[in-house]
Amino acid sequence: MKYLFIIFFILFGILNSSKTLAQPSSSNLISVIPHNSMHVFYTDINEMLADKIFTRAVEVKFAPDVPVADLYASIALDNYSNTSAPTRISLKLNAQSASNLNAASTNEILLNKVPIKILSLPKLPGDEKYVLFFDVIQHGCDHFTAPGDYNFSIIFSQSPQ
């Protein structure tokens, strides 16, 4: 009985170890660095009507360890219980280290609570990483907005293609 117990644990340990090996390695972690404070304090109604652009607000470093990885982004909104909250926030690729991304990559992408694919990134040679700079655009609002403080997070994630 004791042997059976030991064998069970050995098998469980081995299975768990193999699962861990299948997880993403440290090389394909996403590093996200904020470069521009994304805090808006509106003082004039005309500011609300226009887009607010945070140039190169976010730097993303990422090295896919699969032939092609998709980079996703989504938005999480806190204190946004009121449906009239300003929720229109876009990402736009401003600059990047690699030359193999096509022009379409620089389109503005409106973020949603559901992750949306923003780039497909082929694996780079050696230890090379993608270094991507994104503009964050807080879109102007043309309808009533409940006064208050609204917090948001832009979440980057990846998935093998």
Place this chain on the structure above:
Amino acid sequence: MKKLLTCIILLTVLLNCKAQQSVILNIQNKVSGSVTIPALQNLNVITQTSSLNFSDPGDFSNGKEIAAFYLLNVNSNVPWVLTAKTETDNFNNLSVNGNNIPAGIVSIKNSTDNNYVPLSQTEKNFIISSNDRIVNDYKVDLKINPSWKYGGGLYNINIIFTLTPQ
């Protein structure tokens, strides 16, 4: 010895589970920001002309009506009310032989409405927000009906529009 082996294996399994968890969390990352919005409003009033000339007998019999005399540009991010009043109860008499003319001979209406609102020094609700758009433009028709009661002269009066949150 067997117990020790069991413990080591058990520990290995637990550590494996923990390591796996932290890796999963690290494949996504985020940045944060915030938006602070106070109640914001702005009102622009554009006037067609600053002076009106009453020279036709019909202006006194029927009053003088000027369509779209004021153009109001209302900007607000919250529901609003626009009030109107005159600065004084009577026109300011700028002539030597002028009379006291009450403000009530002046009335205004939103060009989409039918009825004129006579003005006085008491503030009256004039337009209330009817949609949730931040920007709204209105044309305001002006009517002045002096009748034949007052002598000729030069008179003026200020009309004050005030925009406030509801």
